[in-house]
Amino acid sequence: xxxxxxxxxxxxxxxxxxxxxxxxAIVGAGVTGCxxxxxxxxxxxxxxxxxxxxxxxxxxxxxxxxxxxxxxxxYDVARDTYGVDQARGLWNWTERALxxxxxxxxxxxxxxxxxxxxxxxxxxxxxxxxxxxxxxxxIEAEWFDDLPGVLAGHFxxxxxxxxxxxxxxxxxxxxxxxxxxxxxxxxxxxYLVDDVSALDAEQVIVATDGxxxxxxxxxxxxxxxxxxxxxxxxxxxxxxxDKPHYARQGxxxxxxxxxxxxxxxxxxxxxxxxxxxxxEEITPAIQASLEQFLGELIGETPxxxxxxxxxxxxxQDMLPLVGRVPGRDGLWVAAGYxxxxxxxxxxxxxxxxxxxxxxxxxxxxxxxxxxxx
Ligand SMILES: Cc1cc2nc3c(=O)[nH]c(=O)nc-3n(C[C@H](O)[C@H](O)[C@H](O)COP(=O)(O)OP(=O)(O)OC[C@H]3O[C@@H](n4cnc5c(N)ncnc54)[C@H](O)[C@@H]3O)c2cc1C
Numbered sequence: 227x228x229x230x231x232x233x234x235x236x237x238x239x240x241x242x243x244x245x246x247x248x249x250x251a252i253v254g255a256g257v258t259g260c261x262x263x264x265x266x267x268x269x270x271x272x273x274x275x276x277x278x279x280x281x282x283x284x285x286x287x288x289x290x291x292x293x294x295x296x297x298x299x300x301y302d303v304a305r306d307t308y309g310v311d312q313a314r315g316l317w318n319w320t321e322r323a324l325x326x327x328x329x330x331x332x333x334x335x336x337x338x339x340x341x342x343x344x345x346x347x348x349x350x351x352x353x354x355x356x357x358x359x360x361x362x363x364x365i366e367a368e369w370f371d372d373l374p375g376v377l378a379g380h381f382x383x384x385x386x387x388x389x390x391x392x393x394x395x396x397x398x399x400x401x402x403x404x405x406x407x408x409x410x411x412x413x414x415x416x417y418l419v420d421d422v423s424a425l426d427a428e429q430v431i432v433a434t435d436g437x438x439x440x441x442x443x444x445x446x447x448x449x450x451x452x453x454x455x456x457x458x459x460x461x462x463x464x465x466x467x468d469k470p471h472y473a474r475q476g477x478x479x480x481x482x483x484x485x486x487x488x489x490x491x492x493x494x495x496x497x498x499x500x501x502x503x504x505x506e507e508i509t510p511a512i513q514a515s516l517e518q519f520l521g522e523l524i525g526e527t528p529x530x531x532x533x534x535x536x537x538x539x540x541x542q543d544m545l546p547l548v549g550r551v552p553g554r555d556g557l558w559v560a561a562g563y564x565x566x567x568x569x570x571x572x573x574x575x576x577x578x579x580x581x582x583x584x585x586x587x588x589x590x591x592x593x594x595x596x597x598x599x
Contacts, residue, residue, distance in 0.1 A: 264402060275406070282396045286399045292472070296317045302358070390470065
């Protein structure tokens with residue numbers, strides 16, 4: 227079944243073509259590739275983006291639509307792992323990226339905030355530690371012992387992130403592609419790249435996140451293709467969840483859409499090893515768990531209108547790989563957002579473009595692909 231998001235009206239865009247060798251070829255027309263293309267085309271470079279499908283048909287049009295600041299790890303864990311300066315810097319950097327998305331996305335982004343919820347005492351302690359770390363480091367967040375509305379009595383506390391957003395991700399990334407094309411980038415869809423060194427380009431950026439496994443053999447053991455599954459209900463006539471919600475370490479995530487439907491994704495841990503795959507198929511076990519939980523969330527047997535799967539790139543330290551591929555001249559990568567790439571992917575698309583243009587940033591050290599190699 228087609229992802230709900232991809233049924234949106236296509237976004238018109240111009241079709242610039244470049245003859246012969248371009249300055250930069252980008253593999254992948256998701257949020258990362260389109261953000262990099264926009265940045266590089268605006269800097270005056272000749273850019274060509276390739277995708278074996280169409281714009282946003284990878285994870286960028288198959289995700290939960292959560293536009294969250296930060297990285298994939300809890301903030302307190304991030305701080306313990308790579309230090310307060312890098313952790314706080316990363317959170318602030320993604321907040322700025324989210325503001326830029328708001329400037330570009332039009333009605334594809336709303337900013338109702340997000341709720342991170344604890345399902346039991348153990349998780350409550352963990353996210354309470356995260357909240358304390360936010361406060362110590364001057365990052366805005368609000369703690370709730372007593373949760374509002376339908377959440378009351380079902381969760382053991384939560385953190386409200388007031389600046390977070392909800393995307394119509396396909397509409398957003400199609401818009402981003404249109405902006406890149408208006409700036410002069412060529413976008414070549416339905417074009418499978420099987421050898422990056424055969425592309426007619428001075429430099430190449432691989433922005434395929436969980437797809438295209440093996441295209442860059444140097445990172446193949448580092449970015450693990452991982453499947454996520456989603457369901458969407460028929461519209462319901464009352465507003466139950468006015469912002470994105472997530473619980474169980476982000477394993478489960480749901481939000482109500484402007485037309486009243488409730489989208490729910492997750493339960494990857496029902497068969498976690500089976501989900502380490504790039505086979506884009508739904509499975510009965512995870513679909514059944516999703517349906518049961520959706521019934522609990524809405525208080526009635528859900529009528530499901532859409533089901534789909536998508537693939538994202540998971541890394542061992544939950545940080546992406548962004549920068550030069552060691553030992554490969556002119557080859558760059560930006561991928562591996564560990565299921566958290568809506569804002570981070572946009573920021574990393576710009577980051578890899580800036581790096582290629584010769585600019586440095588502290589995130590390049592944190593995300594250096596060489597850390598694993
Ligand atoms: C089910 C699911 C739910 C998620 N929910 C969220 C969420 O709510 N919030 C969040 O922040 N993140 C979420 N994510 C993660 C997020 O969607 C991704 O991290 C992000 O979209 C990655 O964008 P990208 O542009 O790097 O990669 P993609 O959008 O995956 O784009 C990669 C593109 O590369 C193309 N490609 C691959 N190989 C080749 C090749 N050889 N030749 C040509 N083209 C190729 C693919 O066709 C694809 O279009 C979710 C992911 C999934 C799967």
